[in-house]
Amino acid sequence: WAGAACLTLFLLIVGVSAFAMGDQPPSHMETIDPEKVVVTAPFDKPGLTRVGEKQYEAVMLAQAFTYTPSKMSVPKGSTVHFKVTSTDVVHGFEIPATNVNMMVTPGYVSKISYTFKKPGKYLILCNEYCGAGHQVMAVTLEVT
Numbered sequence: 001w002a003g004a005a006c007l008t009l010f011l012l013i014v015g016v017s018a019f020a021m022g023d024q025p026p027s028h029m030e031t032i033d034p035e036k037v038v039v040t041a042p043f044d045k046p047g048l049t050r051v052g053e054k055q056y057e058a059v060m061l062a063q064a065f066t067y068t069p070s071k072m073s074v075p076k077g078s079t080v081h082f083k084v085t086s087t088d089v090v091h092g093f094e095i096p097a098t099n100v101n102m103m104v105t106p107g108y109v110s111k112i113s114y115t116f117k118k119p120g121k122y123l124i125l126c127n128e129y130c131g132a133g134h135q136v137m138a139v140t141l142e143v144t
C-alpha cells in the first residue's frame with residue numbers, strides 16, 4: 001500500500017507539473033520564436049579568425065542540432081578562444097579529454113580558451129539534452 005501510495009503521489013506531481021504548470025523537456029520549449037531571433041555581431045558571421053601568433057578566436061553558434069562552423073582547423077600549439085551562444089535552447093559544449101566543458105545558453109555568450117598541444121581530430125559535442133537530435137550534435141576541430 002505504501003508503494004502504491006508513493007507511486008500515485010509521484011505520478012500526480014509529474015502530471016501536475018507537466019500539464020498544469022507546463023514543465024516540459026527542452027524539445028517542447030516554445031518560448032523562443034526562431035523567426036524572431038535576432039543574431040547580433042559577431043554571431044551573424046560565425047567562424048574562425050586568427051587574432052595573433054598561434055591565437056585564434058572561434059565564434060560559434062549552437063543550434064539544434066549542430067554547431068556553426070562545423071569544421072575548423074588550427075596548427076598544433078594554437079590557443080583557441082571560443083565564444084559560443086545558442087539561438088534556441090540550452091546546449092552543451094564539451095571537447096572530451098580536455099578541460100573544455102561549458103553550458104551554452106540562449107541570450108548569453110559562453111567563453112573558454114584552450115591550447116591544443118597535440119595534433120589530431122577533436123570532437124566538439126553537446127552534453128546537455130536539447131531535443132530529439134541531441135545525440136548527433138557534434139562537430140570536429142582538426143589540429144594539424
Ligand code: CUA
Nearest residue numbers: 091126130134
Ligand atoms: Cu545540443 Cu544536446
